[in-house]
Amino acid sequence: MGTFIQWKNFEALVPYATMFKEGLIVTVLMALLTVLLGFVLGLVLSVMRMSNFRPFLWLAHAFPGVFGFFERDKSGLLRDSGFLFHLGRFNPLSFLATAYVEIIRSTPVLVQVMVIYFGVFSQLFDLPNFKIFGFIAFDRFFPGVMALAMNSGAYLCEIIRSGLQSIDGGQTEAARSLGLSQLQNLRFIILPQAIKNILPAIANEFVTIIKESAVTYTIGVQDIMAMVQAIKSATYLIMEPLLVATGLYFCLCFPLSKLIAYIERRMSRGDRR
Amino acid sequence: MIGDKLIQVRDLKKYYNRGAIKALDGVTVDIDRGDVMVVIGPSGSGKSTFLRSLNLLEMPTGGSIIFDGVDITKPKTKNAEGKLVKVDIDQHRQKMGMVFQHFNLFPHMTIMDNMTLAPIQVKHMNRAEAEKKAQGLLERVGLGDRAGAYPIQLSGGQKQRIAIVRALMMEPEVMLFDEPTSALDPEMVGEVLEVMKELAQEGMTMVVVTHEMGFAREVGSRVLFMADGKLLEQGSPADIFGNPQNPRLQDFLSKVL
Numbered sequence: 379m380g381t382f383i384q385w386k387n388f389e390a391l392v393p394y395a396t397m398f399k400e401g402l403i404v405t406v407l408m409a410l411l412t413v414l415l416g417f418v419l420g421l422v423l424s425v426m427r428m429s430n431f432r433p434f435l436w437l438a439h440a441f442p443g444v445f446g447f448f449e450r451d452k453s454g455l456l457r458d459s460g461f462l463f464h465l466g467r468f469n470p471l472s473f474l475a476t477a478y479v480e481i482i483r484s485t486p487v488l489v490q491v492m493v494i495y496f497g498v499f500s501q502l503f504d505l506p507n508f509k510i511f512g513f514i515a516f517d518r519f520f521p522g523v524m525a526l527a528m529n530s531g532a533y534l535c536e537i538i539r540s541g542l543q544s545i546d547g548g549q550t551e552a553a554r555s556l557g558l559s560q561l562q563n564l565r566f567i568i569l570p571q572a573i574k575n576i577l578p579a580i581a582n583e584f585v586t587i588i589k590e591s592a593v594t595y596t597i598g599v600q601d602i603m604a605m606v607q608a609i610k611s612a613t614y615l616i617m618e619p620l621l622v623a624t625g626l627y628f629c630l631c632f633p634l635s636k637l638i639a640y641i642e643r644r645m646s647r648g649d650r651r
Numbered sequence: 652m653i654g655d656k657l658i659q660v661r662d663l664k665k666y667y668n669r670g671a672i673k674a675l676d677g678v679t680v681d682i683d684r685g686d687v688m689v690v691i692g693p694s695g696s697g698k699s700t701f702l703r704s705l706n707l708l709e710m711p712t713g714g715s716i717i718f719d720g721v722d723i724t725k726p727k728t729k730n731a732e733g734k735l736v737k738v739d740i741d742q743h744r745q746k747m748g749m750v751f752q753h754f755n756l757f758p759h760m761t762i763m764d765n766m767t768l769a770p771i772q773v774k775h776m777n778r779a780e781a782e783k784k785a786q787g788l789l790e791r792v793g794l795g796d797r798a799g800a801y802p803i804q805l806s807g808g809q810k811q812r813i814a815i816v817r818a819l820m821m822e823p824e825v826m827l828f829d830e831p832t833s834a835l836d837p838e839m840v841g842e843v844l845e846v847m848k849e850l851a852q853e854g855m856t857m858v859v860v861t862h863e864m865g866f867a868r869e870v871g872s873r874v875l876f877m878a879d880g881k882l883l884e885q886g887s888p889a890d891i892f893g894n895p896q897n898p899r900l901q902d903f904l905s906k907v908l
């Protein structure tokens with residue numbers, strides 16, 4: 379205890395190589411599943427946020443005689459301000475999605491992971507306790523992935539949304555003036571251009587998740603960080619396993635982000651063709 | 652078919668900031684089939700707003716736009732049997748081609764795909780037919796060999812000619828132009844105006860916002876003068892340029908001519 383970092387201490391870690399390997403697999407698998415589920419959630423949230431679901435305006439259009447006042451004032455002019463204007467524009471789907479995104483983005487991921495695990499999974503569900511590949515405890519791994527995905531979905535929603543909104547408004551105007559519907563505009567004009575911004579950002583989010591997933595050791599997910607804790611209890615070494623973990627995270631994240639940056643550069647070069 | 656009303660604009664208003672800005676302040680005008688209506692006026696007078704309201708890229712605050720007999724500013728209209736049906740703006744926009752100052756070609760598509768996308772997706776034209784039609788139009792504007800190029804490979808004048816024929820692919824009943832030559836280098840203005848002139852001579856109904864007074868005089872069938880969101884004077888090019896009545900118009904002409 380209290381030893382300086384020493385080479386022989388690293389040699390003492392050799393028997394634990396399998397544990398690091400398993401931790402590495404858990405971390406990567408967790409990050410992959412998180413970004414996948416997070417993407418689905420982000421897609422749903424961004425569709426909600428950008429939807430045109432406005433019940434009061436719908437009423438105004440469907441029954442102009444009765445509910446027209448949501449859209450137009452007494453002299454029949456379109457409202458552009460005031461309480462009724464905002465009520466008319468009120469979009470409950472967008473409101474819910476926005477609230478979710480803001481709550482997630484304004485609270486620590488550690489708190490979210492704990493709330494999901496202790497508040498939701500250990501209270502409401504009885505998760506089967508089997509092991510994936512013989513070493514991944516499902517009843518810890520699954521809540522960990524769910525919590526991270528719920529966190530990441532909020533960020534991915536913003537990535538998708540800002541990617542779509544980064545496309546010049548003139549593109550939509552041109553498409554709509556040719557008679558393309560909103561959906562056709564999205565599919566043929568906006569998405570193909572936005573995907574070049576969105577894909578690299580999603581890949582970067584994957585790198586972020588690899589790092590953030592370390593917090594899930596607090597709910598017993600057997601990831602890289604959990605292995606450091608386990609080895610510490612067994613050997614009373616802390617700095618050496620931590621350095622190994624640092625190396626593992628770095629070797630995962632650094633080449634990945636360089637690769638993403640490279641692909642991003644190549645894709646934007648294609649633009650200037 | 653001259654004299655047949657295509658678009659009737661009635662007391663059109665567009666307000667911003669609770670009416671503090673009146674971009675359009677009660678514009679009433681008829682656009683007949685075959686008209687080449689040129690809209691002139693000082694900057695900020697509401698010319699773009701007027702044009703963009705016609706196909707509801709801007710939703711007007713008040714007034715109405717009756718296009719082909721349907722008031723497109725209202726959510727519902729009476730159909731032939733007198734039943735109330737929803738106004739489908741996508742359907743009306745197909746019949747109004749629009750050309751923008753900054754071309755707005757789709758950069759991720761070839762010229763051919765730019766031109767055939769809407770006919771194929773919206774009008775369900777088959778691809779071979781659409782491509783044949785596009786090739787014909789490209790040849791008419793002298794760009795028959797550029798079908799496979801991407802917009803970035805073209806000059807401004809070429810892009811704008813493409814934008815015009817892209818809109819023509821939908822066989823619109825009226826073409827709207829918002830300062831189509833303002834973003835072009837001077838040596839490219841002529842080639843675009845030439846295409847527009849030919850279009851006018853073929854009888855296309857056109858509404859053109861432009862600062863090219865030569866074009867207004869030579870090609871226009873009617874000229875509208877706008878200032879402060881109002882239509883202050885309208886008439887034949889000869890009247891507007893030769894015998895302007897409104898002092899604002901006289902002042903404007905003395906500055907631009």
Ligand SMILES: Nc1ncnc2c1ncn2[C@@H]1O[C@H](COP(=O)(O)OP(=O)(O)OP(=O)(O)O)[C@@H](O)[C@H]1O
Nearest residue numbers: 667672673674692693694695696697698699700701
């Ligand atoms: N979104 C907006 N919010 C507030 N004011 C606006 C908006 N769009 C336009 N305006 C105002 O409406 C008025 C008319 O604008 P518009 O673009 O139609 O003028 P224009 O005649 O086309 O001018 P230009 O010759 O410069 O193109 C201007 O005073 C402009 O500032």
Ligand SMILES: [Mg+2]
Nearest residue numbers: 698699700830
């Ligand atoms: Mg303008």
